[in-house]
Amino acid sequence: MTRGSVADSDLDSAIQPPFINPFVTGPATAAPMFIEVQELVSRVRGGLEFDQNVFASPVSAHFRVLWLQTARWVNFEQNYDEVEQRFTEAHISPMRFTRVTQLCEQMKKHGAVLVVKASTLGHALDEVVRHALSYGCVASGSECDVLRSVLLAERWHPEVKGQISDVAEFDKYWNSTGSEAVNLAFDPDEDDQETVTSKRRDTAQRLPQLPRRSTFHAILDLQTKPAHPYHRYNQALTDCLDPGAEACTVLCGTIEFLRKPLIVLVCIPNGIEQSCASEVNVPIRFIFVYLGPKSNEFKYTKLGRIFAIMMSNSTIFRAGIYEAQTVDDVLRSIDIFMMDALVIPLARHTNPQALAAMVRQIEAYKREGAYVMDMDRRSLGLSLKPSQTEFGVLEPLGSRKMSALDLALQDGALDQAEFARRASAFRAQEADKQHLSCRRRFVKDFCPPFSDLVRGIRPWCQRMSSDYRDAVTKENVGTVISSVLFLYFVNLAPAITFGALMNLQIHNSFTISLAILSTGSFLTLFTLLSGQPLGFVGITGPVFILESALASVARTASVSLPILRLWVAIYCCAFGLIFIIFNVSVLGNHIRRSVEEVFNSFIAFFYLVKSLFTMFRLIPATPGVGANTATRVLYSKQCAIAGTTLFLAFIKLQFCLAMAEIKRGTYFRRIIRKLLGALNVPLGMILITALNQIFFLGFELPTINIPPSNAVNASHWFNMPEFARLFDFAGSAALVHGAGIAIGFALCIIVFTEVALNGITAMKNKAVKSNVFVMDLVLMLVIFPVISGLLGWPFVSGASVRTMSNLVALVKLDPSPAPGMPHRVIGTVEQRVSGTFVGILVALSIFLGSILKFIPLAALYGMFLYMGMMGLRDLQFFQRCLALMKRRKHWEDWEFVRGLPSAHILVFATIQIVVIGILVALNVISEVTVITYAGIAFPLVVIFYAILRETALTRWRWLAIYLHQLDKKYKLDPQASKRNMSIPRSLSLSTKDASAHAVAIAYHTSVKDALTEAASAAAFETDSSAEYSDHEDGIIRRTWAT
Template identity: 25%
Template sequence: MCVRNYNNKPVKFFLFDIRKCDHHRLPLHHFLKLILSPAAERLRYILGEEDDMPTPTLFTEMDTLQQDGDELEWKESARWVKFEEKVEEGGERWSKPHVSTLSLHSLFELRTCIQTGTVLLDLEGYSLPQIVDEIIEQQVDEGMLSPDLREKISFVLLRKHRHQTKKPIHRSLADMGKASVSIPYTVCPDLRNKFMKKIPRDAEASNVLVGEVDFLDKPFVAFVRLAQATTLGGLTEVPVPTRFLFILLGPTGKAKSYNQIGRAIATLMVDDLFSDVAYKARDREDLIAGIDEFLDEVIVLPPGEWDPKIRIEPPKKVTSADKRKSVFSLNELGQPNGAAGGGGGLAEDEEIVCVCGRFCGGLFLDIKRKIPWLLSDFYEGFHIQSISAVLFIYLGCITNAITFGGLLGDATDNYQGVMESFLGTALSGTVFCLFSGQPLIILSSTGPILIFEKLLFEFSKNNGIDYMELRLWIGIHSCLQCFLLVATDASYIIKYMTRFTEEGFSSLISFIFISDAIKKMMGSFKYYPINTDFKPDYVTAYKCECLAPDPSLDWSQLSKKECVKYGGSLVGNTCKYVPDLALMSFILFFGTYSMTVSLKKFKFSRYFPTKLRKLISDFSIFMAIMTFVGLDRLIGLKTPKLIVPTEFKPTRPDRGWIVLPFGKNPWWVYLASFVPALLVTILIFMDQQISAVIVNRKENKLRKGCGYHLDLFWVGVLMAACSFLGLPWYVAATVISIAHIDSLKMESESSAPGEQPQFLGVREQRLTGILVFVLTGVSIFLAPILQFIPMPVLYGVFLYMGVASLSGIQFWERIKLYMMPSKYQPDFPFLRHVPLRRVHLFTLVQIICLAVLWVLKSTVLAILFPVMAGRTASRPVTTAERRPNRKRSHLRWEL
């Protein structure tokens, strides 16, 4: 199809199959709009042009003309970076940032002003007096302004400017001497203005001047775009060069209307799409087209159904204008399949994890991808946020190492214990963080591995086979099998992992952390039972007797206080107060968890400066631990403490640090160990790759890419190394890895007033992981310090890890929908496209599967858990299936 544009040139349009339209292709109403609307056609050519220079952020300030005694002055009344801030009626403070609410009438009046007023684009301006002279000269030449009003207009426009941030009113030399009116505006504002921190670097300003005067009978309107942004003295509150200038002076009696028009143009100037139009406009009609597009997108609230005096709070996440811009993009329209802007093609993971068709092709690609980032992987770790991450993950790792080491010692008759767990964690974790493809992953032992070790030890004991030698050969075979999987690009299988698999796996691990923390805490109540029958005031019934000074007297019915008061003595074990260690442990446990949660949310508080809030939030876990360790020391009760090995030697005295491969088992055992090794390989492969998929989610905005093949390679190497040293086997720990990522999340520092900090990504580096595992290794030398940490405090950290890892899991959000009436349910995108009953049905299926896995995890079948979790995926999921707006009857990726 071909139509003519406003320059009478032919325009080509691609016609799409309407039935196949989705959010990556051009919607039908926009397509028709481009054909029928001259304004939309103009914007298509304005915004569709290639431009290497990004549009600067605009700071907009509106000044109104006011009477200051016998003199006129321009007083700052409002400002915008993204949201509007007004000077309150008292004139002493700024209002809270809020969404600008404009009347439709003011937008139409603004359109009329641009249509009938003076528009000067790319004006060569170097000072405000020169710019004012150019505007007045243009109006006089066009017959819009009488020449006898030239001096009066110039006098008004060059009055001094009073800004809200400046308490004294500084005057220029011309004002002080009152001998000239050429430059009577304020000097440049204080460069130390704190508001500058809220304005992005390289920002430019647009100034809006509105007011009423008694010598005009019709409005004086001008819109100016300077060829180069220029600092115009004290025109702007902050030292930002001015690019745009809008002036509206009119007859008296319409000050409110003028003020609304000024707010309208100021709001448009901070709109991402209109600011692009303003920078690229070639004439007046282009600006009018931009206003028309803004009017097309405006939503009108009926009068009487809301209170216009209410200030609308800024949204937590500002909607990007990219979708509006894409409608007018020549590049996107030029592609018949709508592939521009990320539509079509493979997803990121599908491109990275591929079958390369050559030996170790995926491994070489991972290495090639990681080498350019190697240096930054270290120097980017030098940040104060890394300190809090190291302390947090370190405490989680040593607690896990002690817990797992103790259980492993019981299961293997101390062939592997706490010391082996510490050494293995330190060795495996350090090597993995140094050389892996995804150093944010934290290695740890898992429940299925523990059960496998227990079964293997019992099998060896019952059949007279040396356990450590058999375990060594299983580790060697498993290492070789991992190498084979790496060489054949077997990590390609992760393309088959759906949201169902990810959510089920991560939810189960999170619930295990939560339940284990609670179980260990409840164990304190069994070990230190509460004496519910203890009554301190009466002694006779509890084997605590009161002996009178005179043996002939019977004082057994007296209370303790009476016995002591009258000179008696208390005899018996129950006479002394028995401290309630279980209750104290619970206080430490729940106090650590609740304080961590509270301090973590403190960065969203309204108290204290932003940097202090963020610092408190980053160190929330460390502060909570130190607080309750101090409380425990202050009370002085003998609560259970962290027990760390103090000597560097194997847990079992009759074994060494090196396991020899030959001499204790028959030769056929070396070959037969291939079979159990295959089971271990499947277990490790699925556990490692599912955890890696969760860590490498697109929501985490990781920019350095992943390395599934490289990760599996080093897991295989460490399997063999740990087998030779008689240390536990290690694989990616989902919950601790998620906690590691959460502790390293970055947010924008310079944000507009009212704008919530935006998630920028994760501080990707290797330093925090290396330090965590190095500290784990030297923990045996830190035993004198670590022995003061109560175990209930660490259980509280475990509970926080489990609960925190549930946030962001859609499965958990859908579970909570069961308990919410429909009118209180959050506005999730999937609830807009999928019936609620089908959402509940899908969630119920996930809950049943999760319950089955939960039951099986406590049996010998737990070693098959990763295989069973992986069975929920059936085929690769393409990019098209991930699109949330495709209306389908099933729930596969709609949820």
């Protein structure tokens, strides 16, 4: 099928043909390339003045001049600053139209394209000298010799230690072998070995005055390729190049004895390898020479830079240069390049803010993917695709996707009658989809029973062995070992904090030793057996709320807390089995960003509310008027303890925030910043402990209640129920079972949600292995609740914040980013070893009681404040709320508000604020009233919001237009096939009659209204080019642990 045609079977498929340059028969995107500009400069005083002595001894010209690297390109341009002796910051290359025009005019007059199958630099440059002689740039053999010596002069690269050129290597090679000089006219295609020997003898006799150090053959040998053991390159810059990269060298400058400009593009199909002509160790594919006599009209370095700038464009200009055979091909490529170029007028006032605002326009231009040609002005005989704004779109409700019908009409592939017939079929097909999609989706997702579990066993087994092999590979073992210490503190600190709070506020049977041991044990088991070993589990805020509600119900019903917890575990296990039987795990693929942010916002506010209420409860009630002295002294002491606790907690908060800013800043070296970030929490605890021991020791601040190392009691590790009293409900059997069912269902929903968010978080760093979510549910909903109920351990759930810290510790970054580019995430070390070691170390921390007992509770409260603030800091919901407090002109180019009307942002943020407000109100009610079990209703609020988002908001026409930008979907499994939405749709560039387009445009206007009615009837959320949030971007939300 030719490009531009649409088959009947492809009506509903997206047409995404690759862009094909109409002038280039090669690939649409050329190989990556390093480009550099080398300017001819004087090495000695008067080095660029060539007198008769130089022509009498051409080799001396080699030591009079130097090729200085003045600019280079990897992705952006860098210029060499001779004052600062360094390359400037990478930037986009500006250029003048007048320079481009001058380059084209000079190329037409003096340009040439040489295709040379050379393996050495000397051979390639010798062809340039031959062309200069034949074209009349030089008039005599002595001028040829000087030009050849100049072209082979030493290259000076500022960032390469030692300037060793090919010339010096040739000289060293020939001196070591005792070879004699070679002739200027050496040509292996014409001369046999006897002739070559004769010519070398004649040349040696003709140049007897040359010293041994600068033998003429060292400059002029063009054919023999010696071993090069003395090459020096910029290895750091070489490492940042993509595999298969090539180099282009632009040589420009002024040579006074040239009769006319010498403009030559040397194409080397096989490339010149291991040549010091380039700064990097990649094959030299192109050499562009622009030399000429002194001229007041042209600056050869400026025009040579224009060619280098165009060569940095891989999709337009460079792709044409790869196939260029004549100067006309080069000029045609320049013409296409200029059609695609953006014009930026010089403003009177230029500031960084104004330039940064252009990013959106540039990105929008690049997404168009079309190259609009002016037919009257260019007369190229081609009909390009019209822009979408010229025709409108098929779906007016904000859709960014065009159907195959619309594309075919625009491309001229359908006539009037055929388009009308297919439009009618399209409307009927869309109507059928609305009636059948829901039923079919339900059957596919939830039937037959256990299908998701059966499908998940195979990928779970397949990744199991690789998770251990990948941890011990040479490139990963260092990352795995170094991450263990950081992750140990990330998991130990919450275990201690929640253990202390549960001991104080829930029941004294929940000791800190029990919390530490249970957290380490569950983490070890989960890492070994889960479907996503990058996820971390432990005690979380929502689970703490359920534990508080359980304690309240137990006190109300006069039932043993371990007995009630066991029944809750049984019911949670039962609901978990139902979830697995009916494949409820597929709902994890429908979690959207807004649901995650509502949940994370609630958790962040829980940390803030819990820490503040706990600290303010330390403030004692004011004693009465008749209180005795002992009561007043006790009151003063308690006030001192409360005030000091608040002070130390805020000191811990400010210290951790400062360490987080240092980590993300530019102070110190990267390794130091990374170390400070990894040890943020333990350093804060050490600081608060030191302040307490030095300044506040007499205040007797409350510290962690944990037995010392020499008094460890295994009985504190378990809190098992009395099974003989399993059915002893103290006359409240209905209350116990009712509360058990309600709390068990709430626990099941909480664990399901947190484990799903855990899995989503684990996929954000370009994870490639299968995420077997159903196996995580088997552990977290069936096995772990039963273990917690039997052993009396706290219930655990997915801890997405700790999972983020795991990703940060195991991330693999591009070790050598190109200049001007940030470190790019290239993947994650997906393995089970580090998590297993972390779990074991956390469990063994129960023997560190002699050290942990000195930590004051103020450090734990400060940590909760830090966790809450960092949990809100980088949520898009929170950032949108902050943006709405400013006028729109003060907004930065934030992605989460880009292209969105302020009214829509306000409405959507208000809906989220109302939901979060309800959740926080439930949390506050459970804290300040006797209704402590009110907090267990929050899973129902989250479910209600998720249903509201998927049903009501998508049918609200005014808001549905932008829902796909306001709220993206997540996918749990990276192996699932995804449409490539990032590539803009492009149409055929094949020649068509212009009148056919006029007819198609006119008829599109008349038929579009009928299609608009079909698209508007459903009034659902529009299909989006960014429907699913990409996990490959490698962007991790900042939290207290990251």
